[in-house]
Every structure is written in C-alpha cells, then in structure tokens.
Amino acid sequence: MNLHEYQGKEILSSFGVRIQRGIVAQNAQEAVAAAKQLTSETGTSWHVIKAQVHAGGRGKGGGVKLAKNLQEVEEIAGKIIGMDLVTPQTSAQGKRVHQVLVAEDVYYPGETETNEFYMSVLLNRGTGRNMIMYSTEGGMDIETVAEETPHLIFTEEIDPAVGLMPFQARRVAFNLGLSGLAFKEMTKFVANLYTAYVKSDSSLFEINPVLKTSDNLIMAVDAKVTIDDNSLFRHKNYVDLRDVREESAIEVEAGELGLNYVDLDGNVGCMVNGAGLAMATMDLIKQAGGEPANFLDVGGTADAARVEAAFKIILKDPAVKAILINIFGGIVRCDRVAQGVIDAYKNMGTINVPIIVRLQGTNADIAKELIDNSGLDVMSATEFQEAADKVQQVLA
Amino acid sequence: MSVLVNKDSKIIVQGFTGSEGTFHASQMIEYGTNVVGGVTPGKGGQTHLDRPVFNTVLDAVNEVGADTTIIFVPPAFAADAIMEAADAGIKVIITITEGIPVADMITASSYIKNKDCRLIGPNCPGVITPGEAKVGIMPGFVFKKGTVGIVSKSGTLTYEAADQVVKQGLGITTAIGIGGDPIIGTTTKEAVELLINDPETEAVVMIGEIGGQLEADAANWYKASGSKKPVVGFIAGETAPAGRTMGHAGAIVGGSDDTAQAKKEIMRACGIHVVDSPAEIGKKIAEVLA
Numbered sequence: 001m002n003l004h005e006y007q008g009k010e011i012l013s014s015f016g017v018r019i020q021r022g023i024v025a026q027n028a029q030e031a032v033a034a035a036k037q038l039t040s041e042t043g044t045s046w047h048v049i050k051a052q053v054h055a056g057g058r059g060k061g062g063g064v065k066l067a068k069n070l071q072e073v074e075e076i077a078g079k080i081i082g083m084d085l086v087t088p089q090t091s092a093q094g095k096r097v098h099q100v101l102v103a104e105d106v107y108y109p110g111e112t113e114t115n116e117f118y119m120s121v122l123l124n125r126g127t128g129r130n131m132i133m134y135s136t137e138g139g140m141d142i143e144t145v146a147e148e149t150p151h152l153i154f155t156e157e158i159d160p161a162v163g164l165m166p167f168q169a170r171r172v173a174f175n176l177g178l179s180g181l182a183f184k185e186m187t188k189f190v191a192n193l194y195t196a197y198v199k200s201d202s203s204l205f206e207i208n209p210v211l212k213t214s215d216n217l218i219m220a221v222d223a224k225v226t227i228d229d230n231s232l233f234r235h236k237n238y239v240d241l242r243d244v245r246e247e248s249a250i251e252v253e254a255g256e257l258g259l260n261y262v263d264l265d266g267n268v269g270c271m272v273n274g275a276g277l278a279m280a281t282m283d284l285i286k287q288a289g290g291e292p293a294n295f296l297d298v299g300g301t302a303d304a305a306r307v308e309a310a311f312k313i314i315l316k317d318p319a320v321k322a323i324l325i326n327i328f329g330g331i332v333r334c335d336r337v338a339q340g341v342i343d344a345y346k347n348m349g350t351i352n353v354p355i356i357v358r359l360q361g362t363n364a365d366i367a368k369e370l371i372d373n374s375g376l377d378v379m380s381a382t383e384f385q386e387a388a389d390k391v392q393q394v395l396a
Numbered sequence: 397m398s399v400l401v402n403k404d405s406k407i408i409v410q411g412f413t414g415s416e417g418t419f420h421a422s423q424m425i426e427y428g429t430n431v432v433g434g435v436t437p438g439k440g441g442q443t444h445l446d447r448p449v450f451n452t453v454l455d456a457v458n459e460v461g462a463d464t465t466i467i468f469v470p471p472a473f474a475a476d477a478i479m480e481a482a483d484a485g486i487k488v489i490i491t492i493t494e495g496i497p498v499a500d501m502i503t504a505s506s507y508i509k510n511k512d513c514r515l516i517g518p519n520c521p522g523v524i525t526p527g528e529a530k531v532g533i534m535p536g537f538v539f540k541k542g543t544v545g546i547v548s549k550s551g552t553l554t555y556e557a558a559d560q561v562v563k564q565g566l567g568i569t570t571a572i573g574i575g576g577d578p579i580i581g582t583t584t585k586e587a588v589e590l591l592i593n594d595p596e597t598e599a600v601v602m603i604g605e606i607g608g609q610l611e612a613d614a615a616n617w618y619k620a621s622g623s624k625k626p627v628v629g630f631i632a633g634e635t636a637p638a639g640r641t642m643g644h645a646g647a648i649v650g651g652s653d654d655t656a657q658a659k660k661e662i663m664r665a666c667g668i669h670v671v672d673s674p675a676e677i678g679k680k681i682a683e684v685l686a
Contacts (some may be wrong), residue, residue, distance in 0.1 A: 123578055
C-alpha cells in the first residue's frame with residue numbers, strides 16, 4: 001500500500017525521525033490557514049506547496065512550488081489543487097491533485113551550506129535481508145545516479161538477528177562526509193528511520209532528499225512509504241491511510257469483488273486462474289496477434305458469481321474485441337467453471353464480443369461438452385495453442 | 397530416484413485440522429502420500445483423518461519420526477510454524493501459505509539458515525514425486541511418472557507444463573513449486589541443481605516470471621556446471637507492464653536484468669532451450685530428449 005508524502009512523514013515522525021513540518025490542505029483557504037499556523041510554530045514566512053499524489057517527480061510537473069507570502073500560498077494552492085499533474089511517473093493524462101501539503105521552508109540561510117542526500121530502506125531479495133541504500137547525490141533521480149556515478153551509492157545490510165548496529169549508522173554518516181552536530185544528527189536519523197521501517201512493517205522507504213540544514217540538522221524533506229499489504233492485519237490504524245482516489249477505479253472495483261485485476265491497453269480481455277498462468281496467457285495473446293487488455297486472476301473458486309463479476313469488469317473496457325478464458329482446473333473442476341461461464345453469460349444477456357473458453361484439467365472433457373452444447377456464441381478449446389489459434393481467428 | 401519427497405518420506409501437516417489442511421491432507425492421503433500425522437496446538441492426542449494429531453512438531457518427530465512437513469497455517473502464524481519445524485529437526489519444510497508478512501520471512505529465513513533443513517516456498521503449490529508422494533495442492537492426476545524435472549514459481553503454470561510434458565508421452569520425476577514471494581527458501585538455482593544431480597532426471601523444465609535474479613542465477617549456475625542434461629525454459633510476463641509492483645528503489649537493485657526479455661537472453665546465452673510461447677514447453681522437451 002502506497003502512502004502520500006504527508007502520511008509517510010507522520011509515521012516517520014512518530015518514531016522520532018525529524019521531518020520537514022507541514023499541514024495538509026484540501027483547498028486554498030485551508031492552505032492559507034495551514035501557512036499561518038506553521039508561521040506561528042516555526043517562525044518561517046516562506047512555505048512550500050506540494051501536490052499530494054502517488055507519483056514521483058512532482059517538482060518537474062509543477063506540483064511543488066515555493067510561496068513567499070500568504071497571497072502566493074493561496075494562488076499556488078488554488079492552482080495545484082484540481083490540476084492533472086503530469087510527471088515522468090504518471091500517464092500522459094496525469095494525476096488529479098486533491099490535496100496539497102503546506103510545508104515549512106527548510107532551505108533557510110545560516111552558518112553552513114545546506115546539503116541534500118538520498119536514503120532508502122528496502123529488502124535485498126538476494127540475501128533476504130533489509131538494507132539501507134544511500135548516496136551523497138540527493139534530490140535527483142537515483143536511477144540516474146546509479147547509471148552515471150554508481151560509486152556514490154552505498155549500502156548497509158542489516159542482520160535481522162541484531163538489527164541496525166551503531167557502527168553501521170556511524171559508517172553511513174562518515175560516508176556522507178558529515179562531522180560535528182550533523183554527524184550525530186545523521187546517526188540518530190538513520191537509527192530512527194530503520195526502527196520506523198521495521199515497526200511499521202514497510203516494504204519501502206525512500207527519502208529523497210534527506211536534508212542537512214544550514215544549522216546542521218538532518219531531516220526528511222520528502223517521504224515515499226510503502227506498507228507491506230500482508231502485514232496490515234497487525235496495523236489496523238494504517239488501513240484508513242489508503243486513498244482509493246489514487247488507484248484505478250476499475251482496479252479498486254475488481255479488488256472489492258475479490259479479483260486480482262490490472263488494467264492494460266490491449267484489445268483482448270482475459271480471465272485466468274493463477275498469476276503465472278495469467279501472465280503466460282497474456283504473452284500468448286500477444287503472440288497470436290492481439291494485445292492483452294488486462295491481467296485478471298480469478299483465483300481458486302471460479303464459480304458463476306466470480307466469472308460474471310470478471311465478465312463485467314472486462315467488458316467495461318470498450319477496447320475489448322475478444323475475451324479468452326483460460327482455466328487450468330486442479331482442485332476446481334472444469335465442469336463447474338464451464339457451468340459458471342454459461343450461467344454468467346445467460347445472466348449478462350448479450351455479450352457482443354466473441355468468447356474463447358479454454359478449460360484444461362479435472363473434467364475438461366465434460367466441460368467442453370457443456371460449452372459446445374450450450375447454444376451460446378462461445379468457442380471451446382482444450383489445448384493452450386488451440387486457444388491462441390482461436391484468438392487469432394476472431395481477430396482476423 | 398527423485399528429489400525432496402518420495403514414498404518413504406514421513407510427512408506431517410501443520411495446520412492439520414483447519415479447513416485447508418483437512419481438505420488437502422485428505423487429497424494427499426488419497427494420492428497415496430505417506431502422511432503420518434499432523435500438528436494443531438491444543439489438539440494433541442486427538443485423531444484426524446485416521447492420523448494422530450500432535451501439539452508440537454517435536455512431538456511428531458519423536459513419536460512418529462516425521463522428517464517432512466507441509467504448512468497450511470494462516471499467514472500471521474506461518475513463519476513461527478516454519479521455525480518450529482526447523483527447530484524440531486524436520487528436513488524438508490514445504491510452506492503453502494500465501495500472504496506471510498515480509499518481515500516475518502526475514503526472521504524465519506535467518507533463523508533456519510544454520511539448521512539442517514530445506515524450506516520450499518512459501519506461497520507455492522508444493523512438491524510432487526509422481527506415484528510416490530504429493531506434498532502440495534496440485535492436481536495429482538496431471539503428473540505422470542517419468543524423467544523430466546520441473547521447477548516453477550507459479551502454481552497453475554506448473555500444472556500446464558506437466559500436462560504438456562505428459563501429453564508428449566513423457567513424465568515427471570519431481571515437480572518443485574518454489575513459490576512467488578520476495579523471500580523463498582529454495583531458489584530456482586537450488587531446485588535446478590537438485591534435479592540436475594538426480595540420476596533419474598534426464599531433462600529439466602524451468603519456469604520463471606518477471607522480477608528478481610533467480611532465473612539468471614540458475615542459468616549461470618547451469619552453464620558453469622557443464623551439465624549435459626538439457627534445460628527448457630520459459631519466462632512469463634513478456635507483456636506485463638513494468639513497475640506495477642516494484643518501487644523506485646527496488647528497481648535499482650533488480651537492475652534491467654529482470655525483464656522477461658533480459659532473463660531469456662541470459663538463459664539462452666547459458667545454453668538453456670528457451671521457448672517464447674507457453675504452449676510449446678512440452679514440444680520443446682520432447683525435441684531435446686529425442
């Protein structure tokens with residue numbers, strides 16, 4: 001589950017990680033009120049208005065702007081809220097901005113130069129351990145850093161038996177070239193950040209930039225936080241942090257029906273049991289001359305209700321010119337799935353696109369008979385290649 | 397011969413009396429698998445499916461000599477079940493449970509590292525040695541005995557591959573579902589290695605998907621091993637959109653080597669017979685064994 005910057009910062013802050021302070025606002029008036037409150041708390045009269053959407057690169061799309069007085073706060077917040085923000089990580093249509101974070105300006109002048117770093121915490125799949133990845137090159141795309149100056153990226157892997165050790169936190173601070181107060185601040189920052197990552201059951205923290213302020217404080221200016229969905233059962237307080245407005249409406253609807261669905265751009269819809277077979281089916285559609293319109297895993301119980309729900313979801317996409325159902329019946333019997341398809345088809349009334357049903361496994365022969373004798377405009381297949389050939393045929 | 401499980405394996409079921417455990421244990425017993433009992437804390441001393449129920453895995457090891465376990469325990473308790481099995485001296489731990497928190501698996505995989513055991517899964521269909529033991533949730537009838545080993549991340553795609561192999565008049569030594577989670581006990585490379593070293597296995601089918609380095613590691617190992625046993629490979633997800641599940645930073649660790657295309661290239665370069673179509677796995681295995 002992805003969080004907004006302001007939500008991620010709240011979690012960080014609750015574990016003692018210093019953050020750039022801010023208040024979330026739903027409209028320009030709230031933004032002005034937020035700015036006034038921040039001024040009274042922090043003394044700063046400059047504010048940064050930041051679009052809250054689940055996408056990186058917000059600054060590049062005009063979603064992060066400095067406001068030097070309350071009038072500018074109102075103007076900028078009014079412009080950003082409601083805009084369709086296009087960033088390198090969104091589609092060309094962009095993402096609608098529903099709220100902004102009004103944040104204190106932390107780049108104030110002082111005794112030293114400010115400095116930006118990069119830091120993330122994530123799982124190293126190769127070793128099965130968490131690691132802290134960090135770089136002196138903050139504020140820019142870490143992909144670019146990895147490509148151009150890979151020697152400026154450091155990692156610190158954590159032994160789960162003992163957790164992050166003080167010498168590791170010191171090594172991070174040394175590698176970032178810090179000394180004095182900033183050094184101490186960084187060791188504390190790293191330790192608290194790692195604690196927050198573990199205690200919140202996150203699967204990704206990306207803090208870019210981590211800022212050394214002019215008075216040598218270390219703080220998180222941005223926060224990308226992803227919580228491990230599998231752990232939500234023990235973090236009931238995080239469940240409400242989900243913002244479905246950030247997700248594809250059709251995917252949310254599919255999720256509520258218990259279907260694992262990902263919307264794609266193609267012309268052949270598919271309904272498959274099992275994620276691996278679903279991906280393989282998408283690949284086969286492509287090889288048959290089509291383009292997959294979706295990924296859809298119906299799961300283990302492909303009964304009439306689920307098949308009907310899946311049909312409805314797939315048919316919402318006007319680009320769909322054919323539907324391929326590919327079920328390998330193991331525990332779930334093919335004849336039951338076939339009956340489910342027939343019942344769903346009848347309940348739906350007319351379906352105006354050709355349907356190819358490929359059922360293999362337990363009772364596949366009975367299933368084929370059911371489909372063939374149903375009188376419906378449904379083509380049956382038993383072999384994988386046969387299904388592909390039929391897709392090719394209907395697209396021709 | 398076969399690998400991991402056979403007719404002599406003494407298998408227990410953790411989460412034995414739950415609905416999943418009961419259903420699949422019945423299917424396993426019906427297949428002829430040597431299920432010697434099960435574990436459900438608090439129900440020790442009872443009998444379930446004509447087998448004894450134990451409170452702890454250690455009791456099952458001491459009383460019926462269990463050496464293999466299959467875990468159906470719910471996600472919140474599954475990592476604990478894995479560690480309990482390892483602590484009790486179980487040699488093969490097959491974990492079916494889907495949805496275990498990553499943090500729990502970090503702990504479990506670190507805990508079992510120095511124990512004498514092998515973890516398969518989690519989030520996998522299990523392991524089957526046709527005609528001897530089905531320790532998993534796969535439909536047993538699809539798998540006929542033969543000389544082809546199968547390694548796969550996915551459930552139904554494993555059944556598909558087995559079905560294609562069998563329809564070519566061939567059969568399977570052992571099929572290993574390694575699971576699709578970020579942290580799994582046995583990697584593609586380790587499973588392929590087990591099968592390549594099995595004298596009865598004449599060829600291996602290796603099925604992967606996008607993400608991670610497992611297939612590339614297996615391919616590089618295969619090349620370095622100098623083995624003459626043919627391996628047929630398929631990677632699912634050529635058409636899957638990039639970056640849907642992996643975050644920014646995760647993509648860096650994976651590099652650009654984890655797309656279907658990149659994986660296939662590495663596999664081909666290592667002498668693996670890669671098929672682009674998932675419908676051609678069976679045909680290709682027949683061809684390389686001809």
